[in-house]
Each structure stands twice: as structure tokens, then as C-alpha cells.
Amino acid sequence: MSDPEVGTLVLAATPIGDSSDASPRLVEELSTAPVVAAEDTRRLRRLCDRLGATLGGRVVSYHEHNEASRTADLVAALVAGERVLLVTDAGMPSVSDPGYRLVCEAVRHDIPVTCVPGPSAVLMALAVSGLPVDRFCFEGFLPRKAGERERAIAALAAEPRTMVFFEAPHRLAAALTSLAGGLGEERPAAVCRELTKTYEEVRRGGLGELATWAADGVRGEITLVVAGREPTGADGGVDLATAVPGIQARVAAGERLKDVCKEVAAATGLSTKQLYDAVLASR
Incomplete structure (x- = not known):
């Protein structure tokens, strides 16, 4: 059971573009929290100016460059009973x-x-994508280096769920090509x-078409x-013919054939030996 004297850590979602999407509760928390930790204080x-919110507590920066050192200070404030609001x-x-x-650290x-x-x-x-939403996974940012990116994508070759990624605009074409x-x-x-x-846009199409765009x-x-892989086997699963190219791509990127075959077999229900033999036969 938690100590009633300790504070509470509040993670607050902020608008991704339109400041009018901010909730009244966000405004209240910004105005009343004793400590506000912000990724960018400016x-x-x-944001507070646009929302008409007056910061009621002390404001500290909390970003990727000081996260390791500042976490201890924020935990100390929480242990001392202060309510800490974290915004990015x-x-x-x-x-x-x-x-x-x-x-x-708060949980600990x-x-x-x-x-x-x-x-x-x-x-x-x-x-808004128009793709299946019943099952999905968030993959964050793809690796920047081409080889690492291709290995990460090869590991998703048999993923049946819709996948969501973040990407920097200057790397989008390379990511779509991969x-x-x-x-x-x-x-x-x-x-x-x-x-x-203001300039919201949703561009839909095949990956090749989008890469060209x-x-x-x-x-x-x-x-x-990105849509997940559709079932292709006669029984609704992935068959050998469709599994082999993904395995080949991962092996070409540096992974061990035996290890990849075991992983794909576990994910698809196919035989590890069948996969291994099929890859060797395709060479």
C-alpha cells in the first residue's frame, strides 16, 4: 500500500497541434501542481499563454539529455509529498x-x-488511416541506419497487426522505401x-506508391x-512460399538462419526444419 504522505506523479497529454484540444483538467493541473516538469519549458x-493558464508551481526541465540526472530530484519531490506534473x-x-x-522509479x-x-x-x-483497427502495435521510430532499419522491418514481416510508426520528415522516403x-x-x-x-494531410496507398510520392x-x-500481413496459407496462416523471402532478408542483413527459422516457426506454426530446408533450396 502506498504511503498517504507521498505525492502523485501525473502524466499529462498536451495538444499535438491544435491547442484547443487541451482538456480543462490539463489547465487545472498546470495551474495547481506544485512541480511541473516539462520537456521544453519555453x-x-x-502553451499556457494560449490556454490562459497560470503556472502555479515551480517549473523544471525534463528531457532526454537530463532525464537520468533529474529523475532522482523529481522522485525526491514526490517522496516529500509534492504532486509532480509531467508534460512533453x-x-x-x-x-x-x-x-x-x-x-x-515512481513505481519502485x-x-x-x-x-x-x-x-x-x-x-x-x-x-483516420482506413486500415484495420481491431488489433495494432506501436513501433516508434525505425532505426536511422539502413542495415538496422532493414533488419527491424524484416522482423515485422509476419506481423498480422496494423503497425504505427513515427518518422522524421527527412527520413520518410528512405523509411517507406525500406x-x-x-x-x-x-x-x-x-x-x-x-x-x-492547418495543413493536415492523410496520404493513403501502397508502400511503393507512397515511397515515390x-x-x-x-x-x-x-x-x-502500415497494414499487417494478411493470412496467405490455405489454412489461413503464412505458408512456406511467403515466409521464405522474409527469412532471406533477415539472413542477408546478418542474422543466423537457424535462429530466424526458429523465430518464424514459433510465430507462424510452420516447421523449423521445413523453413530451413526451403531457404536452402531457394539459394
Whole structure:
């Protein structure tokens, strides 16, 4: 049972573009929290100006460069009974943003953790993509280096769920090209750009088509939604013919054939030996 004298860590979602998406509760928390930890204190103050909120407590910076050192200070404030509000530049803290480390430490110290729900680029992009939403996974940012990116994509070759990624605009074309190579040019996807902002755009199509479109450059905040793999086997599962190319791509990227075959077998129900033999036969 948590100590009634300790404070509470509040993770607060902030608007991803349109400040009018902020909830009344966010305004209240900003005005009353004794401690507000912000990814960018200047952006926080600009948001408060737009919302008409007056910061009631002390404001400290909390970002990827000082997260390790500042976490201890915030935990100390929580242990001392202070309510700590954590906000990032946009969306929910800890989702590809600072916050996970602080949550873990708060949990370790038996400190209550709650959140102010609100805007989410992941959920909005998923909802407007036109792709299946019954099952999905969030994959964050793909690796920047081509080899690592291709290995990460190859590991998702048999993923049946809709996948959501974040991507920087200057890396979008390369990411889409790698995805098209690893998952197929016709795999349905949607590029969601500048969500909730003036120039919001959702571009839908196959990965190959989208890669061509993005080649000339794309601006703005990007959330990418990619359809999962459809069942292709006679029994509704993945068959050997469709599993082999993904295995080959992963092996070419540096993974051991035996290890990849075991992993794919566990995910698809196919025989490890059949997969191994089929890859050798295709060489």
C-alpha cells in the first residue's frame, strides 16, 4: 500500500497541434501542481499563454539529455509529498518521449501514478488511416541506419497487426522505401502529416506508391500507419512460399538462419526444419 504522505506523479497529454484540444483538467493541473516538469519549458509557457493558464508551481526541465540526472530530484519531490506534473512537447509523456524512466522509479518507490488523457498522434493516425483497427502495435521510430532499419522491418514481416510508426520528415522516403522492400510495394499504408494542424494531410496507398510520392520531400510531423500481413496459407496462416523471402532478408542483413527459422516457426506454426530446408533450396 502506498504511503498517504507521498505525492502523485501525473502524466499529462498536451495538444499535438491544435491547442484547443487541451482538456480543462490539463489547465487545472498546470495551474495547481506544485512541480511541473516539462520537456521544453519555453514551449510549455507558450502553451499556457494560449490556454490562459497560470503556472502555479515551480517549473523544471525534463528531457532526454537530463532525464537520468533529474529523475532522482523529481522522485525526491514526490517522496516529500509534492504532486509532480509531467508534460512533453506534444502527446502523452513516455510514448516516444521522456517519462518512462520517471514512471519506473515512481513505481519502485510505491508512488501513485496517474494521467491526464488527451491527444495522441498514434490513436488519431490509426483512426483516420482506413486500415484495420481491431488489433495494432506501436513501433516508434525505425532505426536511422539502413542495415538496422532493414533488419527491424524484416522482423515485422509476419506481423498480422496494423503497425504505427513515427518518422522524421527527412527520413520518410528512405523509411517507406525500406518498408516497401521488406513488406511489399503493394502493402497498404497511410502517411499522416501535421495531424490537427492547418495543413493536415492523410496520404493513403501502397508502400511503393507512397515511397515515390515522398521522394521529392515531405514536411511536418509524420505518423505512419502500415497494414499487417494478411493470412496467405490455405489454412489461413503464412505458408512456406511467403515466409521464405522474409527469412532471406533477415539472413542477408546478418542474422543466423537457424535462429530466424526458429523465430518464424514459433510465430507462424510452420516447421523449423521445413523453413530451413526451403531457404536452402531457394539459394
